[in-house]
Amino acid sequence: MGAVWLAHDRLLDRDVAIKQVLTTEGLDEAEANEIRERILHEGRVAAKLSHDHAIAVYDVVLEAGEPWLVMEHLPSRNVARALALVERLPEIEVAQIGAQVADALATAHAVGIVHRDIKPGNILVADRGDIVGMAKLSDFGISRGAGDLTDEPDGVITGTPAYLPPEVARGMKPTEASDVFSFGATLYTMLEGQPPFGLDEDTDETVRRAAMAQIIPPERSGVLTQTLLHMMEPAPQRRPTMAEARDEILTAAFGPGTGPQIIGIPLRTEDGTIPAWAARNSAAGLRSPHSAPLPRPYRAPAGATAGTPPRRFNAQPAQASNAPLAIAVGLLIGLIIIIAVIVAMI
Template structure:
C-alpha cells in the first residue's frame, strides 16, 4: 500500500493496490481533475501466454474501452477512460468498494438460495444489456462478480470480451477463460457466444449454491476441460425453482439454453416467489446428452487466472477408452468417467421394440443413463414400455422424457405423451439420474422393451 503513488497520464494518482489477476493489476486511485475515487487497471499478461501478448496489450485496452464504454448499466462496472503511461495501457473504471463473489465463497463456501437468486437477477440484467449491444463477456466467473453493501451485485472485467463480428486480438488460435466455468462448446474448442455466457453464469451461481462448480473440483485443467466438454453437470443437491432455473442455463446444447433476457425473467420469478415461466420453444438439435460433435484438437496452457486452449494435440471429446471396455464409475478426483458402450436388447418378434442402455456420466455415489428406444417393426407404434432390474442399493432420483414406477427392484418406464408414437425404424430417448448405496461401479442391466 502507498499513500502518494505515481501519477498516471497527469491525472490519476495511484493510492492502493487492491487486486491482481491474469488480466492485470487493479489500483484504487484518485482522479485529481474531477476529485473522485476511481479504479485503475494496469493491463498485463501472464508470460506463459507468449511474447506477442505484450505487444497486443494496447490494442486490447482500446478494445475493452470501446466495448464497455457502450454499456451503461447499474449492475455493470463502468469504464471511464483508457490512457497510456510509459508505453503501458491503463483502464480507468468505476471504483466499487466491494468483495468478489469468489472471495465471499472462500469464507462462506456456499450461499442461501434466495441470496444466489438476488445476485443472479442483477448480473443477468447487466449481461442481457451487454448482449443487446453485441458484447460477449467470455469470462463470467465468481471472481468477476462484485458484491457491495446493500446487496448490490455488479459484473466486472470485460477484458476478454469481444463484440460479435470482431476478430480476436489474441491471435494464434487462443481461447481464454476459466476452465471450471467454461461452456461445453468452448471447452471443446468452439467459439464463445451469447449462449456460452448463459452457461458460465449458470455455472457461477451453481458454485455459489452447491459449494463447488458443476463439474466438480479438479486441479488439472486438462482433466477439467475434458470433463466439461464430455459430461453432464453433477446433479445439484438442492431442489426447488432456483435449481430448476440453473438446470436450464446449464443445458449442454447452446440452442436449448434461454437467452440472457429470459434468464433475467427466470431469476425475477424465483426472487418474487412466482412460478418459473415455461421454456420458450426452440429447435431441437439432438438428444439431451452428449450432443457435441467431434471437436478440433486443442492443448491447454494454464495460468493462475484461466486456461488457454491452443491447437497442439489434446483431443477434447474423443473416446477415452477402447470400444468394449468395461465402464467404471470413477470418482471426481480421478480421470474423467467414460461413456459406456450401450447394451441393446434383441427384440423378440412379439415385442416390437428394442432398448439400449448407456451410462453417460458418473460421479461418486451416482451416475446418469441414456436409454434409446427403437421401433424395429415395419409399422408404426403408438406407445412403449421399458423394464429392467435396479442393482442392489441403487435408486432413481430423476427421469426425463417419460414416466417411471418402481416395484421392489423392478423399474418400468413408459413413454411421455409427445414421444409415444414411433414410425417404423424410428427412435426416441429417455434418461435418468441414479444414486448408489456404496458408490460402486454401475452395471448394465438387461432391458425388456414392449409396445403398448
C-alpha cells in the same frame, strides 16, 4: 494483465480504479503491442455498456506509451472470496445476484458484447458505503463485441475451465448462449459450494468433463434448480436467452413481475438486513438502505409437477373467520326443530 490501483480523479473529485499494464519492458515489440491492445480493447468493449450492475469504464489514458484503464471504483469483495468465507450462499441472495447480473448481461448481449469469462471472481458485491450489497459484473478483459476481428486460431479455448460450456470446451467460439451456461454454472457454484464439474486440480480433466457436459446433479439449489438446469443445457440452442434466464430466476424465487423490486437495489436478506458475508464489520446485519421487504418466495404445494404454475396459499382456509356464525346458526336451527317436535306431540 496488470495491477489495479486506487486513485483519485482531482478534476471530478471522485475515487477511481486504474488498471495499469505491468511493464512491457523486455518484450519484443509484437508482444508489447498485443498487451497494450488488450487493455485498449477492454476499454472499448466495456465502454459500450452502461448498467447499474456492471462496473463502468470511464476512460483510457496513454502515459509514456502505455495504456491505463480508468474504471469505477467499487469497495467490494468478489463472490469467490465470499464463498471462501461461508461455503454456500442462501437461495434468496443467489436469486437476487442472479437476476441483477443477468440483467446487466442481457444489456451487454443487446449491444453485441459477449463476456466470455463469467465466474464468481468476476462478480463484485459492495461491502461498505451507501450501496453496500450492490452486485456488479466486472472484467471484460477477454470480451468480444459485435464485429470484432479476432486472430485466435480455431480450437483455442477461452475462459475458466470450471465454468466452460461444453461447446467452448470442445473448441468452438463463445456466443451469447455460452455466457448463459457460464452464468448458470456460476450460480450453481454459489448454491452448491462447488462448480458443476466438481473440484479437480487437473485442468485437463475439468475441461474433459465440461466437453462431455458431465454436470453433478444439483442438491441444494431449491426453487432455482430447474432454471439452472435450463441455463446449463448441453445444447446451446436449448438454453434460454440471458433476458429469459433473468425472468426465470425472478419468477422461480419471487414470482412474476418482481423485477423492479430486485434489480437496481442492493442485496438484502429476507428480513431486509444486509447479508453478513456482504458487509464489512459493523454494517453486517443492519437494515439495508433499501429495506422494503422482499417479495414472498413461491413454494410449490406437495405433489405439484415441475410445470405447475406457482401459487400462494394462505395459512388458514378463507372461510375460517365465519366459523362462529355457522355454529350459532346451527344451534338455532336445532332449537327450532326441537320446539316443532314438542308442539306436534301436544
